Amino acid sequence: MKKNLVLWVSSLIIALIFIVLQFRVIVKQGEVAVLTTLGKPTREIAEPGLYFKWPWPVQRAHLFDARVRCMTSSFAETFTKDGKNVLIGLYATWQVAEPTKFLQRIGSDEQADRKLDELLQAEKDTVISEYEFSALVNTNPAAVQLEAIEAKILEGVQAASLDRYGIALSSVGVPRTGIPQVNTEGVYARIRSERQSLAQTYRSEGESEAAKIRGRADAKRQQLLNDATAFAKRQRGEGQAEAAKHYETFAKDPEFATFLKSVSSIKASLNEQSTIILSTDSAPYDLLKTESK
């Protein structure tokens, strides 16, 4: 009996706790709440803390994150003033400023993102159509008007978002710009041609430089050989001149000198492959002939 009593009491306490929880709403720092009574918004809570409410289905608390959050719009195509297609992506920072209006007209973060995207896209198209393409990309930094475009878009949608949806937009930025697929392909083709042309230039420069270096090397080689040949000729000439001094000795008996030269020439010319045909009248073989007689 005692044990059952404990069970009953503890069960009742737990049930009581959770019933009590239905009578309160906690609004955290950075949140806002709208209390609806039988579906009708009756109270806005902007300060964090613990608040009383009647349990569902009498009262219901709709909590919204009131902190600044970021939404990024579609990267959508638009026209510039000079008729160029351009892709512009936007981001916007926003927060719930009027919770009741936000609950009634938007209801959820996803829906808020969708509505803001529509609003921003429309304003972006309008603003971009007032600028030429050169305001987006230009060699002159002062001519790039992206900051002015952001300010104009923000100015154009700030009041409308607050008025229509209870959303306060604090900033708009252009984090992405681009050109459509077809044009991108054109740009890619141009970049490729430009790069290929540059590559060919570098290759040609290389070949040209190599040819020059080779030419210079060949010329230098020829020069070196020519110098060496000339030196060789000079050396031989000098040698001949020096040798001529010794030849003066031969003047003592030119005939004998010639004879000696002849003998040495014959000696030098005879080798294994020489064939000599001599008459038996020639010395010393004439001796053989005399004996046979």
Next chain:
Amino acid sequence: MAEGGKHERSLLLAMIVLVATGGIDLYLRSRTGLLLFQLIGVYILLAIGMCGVVFLRFRFARGAHEEKREVDRVRNTSSGDTSLFGMESGDPFSAIRNFSIIEKHLVPAYTIVAAIIAILYSVRVFRGADVSTMPNEGMLGAAFLIGQAFLFFLFSRFMLGLSRTKTFRIYRGPGIALGLICLISFGAGLAIVCTEFTEFPFHKFAGWITAGILGLLGAESLLVLMFSIFSPRRKYLIGTAYESRLASFITVPDQWAQNVAQTVDYQFGLNIGERFHLRVLKNLVLPIFALTAVVLWLMSTVFFLEPHEQGFIERTGRPLNPETPLDSGMHLKMPWPIDTVRRLPSKRIQTIHVGFDPDKKSVDPMQAMLEDPDVRLWTDPHHDADDPFLVNGGSNNALTGNQVGLISINMPVEVLITNLYDYTYRYQNPEEIFAEIARGILTRELASLDQIGVLSADRRDFGSRIAAQLTEKVEAAQLGLEVVNIGLAGIHPPSSVAAAFQEVVSAIEEREASTLMAKAHSIKIEKEAEAEAEIIRQAAETDRLRIVSEAESLAYEFEQQLGPYKIAPDVFKARAKLDVLQQGLVNTRLYLIDGNADEVLTFNLEEKPKLEQFLGDEDEEEQAN
């Protein structure tokens, strides 16, 4: 048996309550988006089936019992032929026979069907059902689950109490099932409350545990049914196959101590149950659990912040220390759910990737453009995974009016949290806003920069300008972040044209290679020419010396031989000739012809191959073979 009819109606009441709560659970499933409600719905469905089976068993058992009593009464009052009322007659429409059929077929059939449903649903959950969705109106769902738990607690206790008597033994199955639904509902409600208060997904784990128990119960039922075929207690086991022994372990807590004691007694031959006074142990179970819960709850008053963390204590949603965040170390707070802690890794550097994230899987840009549903074009979808930026391309062209280039950038930015309050409460996702601001700055800066310049020489200046602007913008926006470092490592042309850029780099390398090869050739040629020239010079000098030396030696020889020659010129000449012949004819062929012969002589001076040449060829062939 009047009491039996009353308790029979309690089963019907339980079934009605189960149907009603199951319907509400399914409604809450759609309203809160929590799969937990659907899982509990499956438990309820199986419990409805079990109550139905028990209801039929009890009803037919009662019918059979009354019929038997009637037969016995008639048998006792009739003295004649009793075969009409005899059990042996085998009347096919008797309540007893119907009861027998129910006992034989219905219980196993229900057990098998219920087990299969439980196992299949459990497998479905574990194979990818989404149990992690954060709840909408979680507190509403939790309140209902707690209420449901309370309701089934009452039913469970009632039926388990009844099942202690022999007549209502079969109520034990529904009692356990309802007790299990009570516990699961309570646990699920508690998990949802914890998720709501802490934003930690307790409900996800509750979903997995609930699905796991479901599968376990299904497997248990099938195993019991299989083992019962071979058991001597076959009839009893089949009759109670749907009763979960595992579930009874947690739904009938006062039996825990008894079960443990019995197990120890059985295993070790002791008699613990009597020695330790089982009743004391049984009475301690609930207080121990309650004490544990209280201790755990009180432990939530102490928390520790890690070395890289700072934090806020939030009381009913409001930060108590907004200006002075708590530092690393141990801190005290009121117990949960009065106070909660918000921890932030404020001392750890975080990296935000601007442009593209190199850690993400590489995707073909063109394919990504076609697949991205978030891009709207008048003609085709368009998006580049590399997220290229427009840069200045130089002079005008016909296509765009301005020559544009495209460049891909990954700019990892390291940041530190410097203002915890702004970081936590001013912005929902400061990193996302930071990344968008940084991307906006990159877009503006690149719009006037030259593509090649960004890739090469201008990179340093570009990085400095980005860092300065980003710091200024982040401070102005009060994001609570400080830029520590900006990396510009990942700047490259878009992948579609990257090959063309690489080709230029290759061409530069080829140019260098051609030049270096020509230089190498030049060096080789020059060195060879120098060597050749040196050889020529050396040869010339040698020639010169040889000529002089020869002349000198000839002059000397002449001088030496002139004397003898003067003495006997003819003899000298003859001897000289003979010396020539003597020396010269050693290795030469000599033909002697008669000086007086008149005939014409023909000589074949053709060279004949030598024998050694033939032998040499044969040797080579042998070696080749």
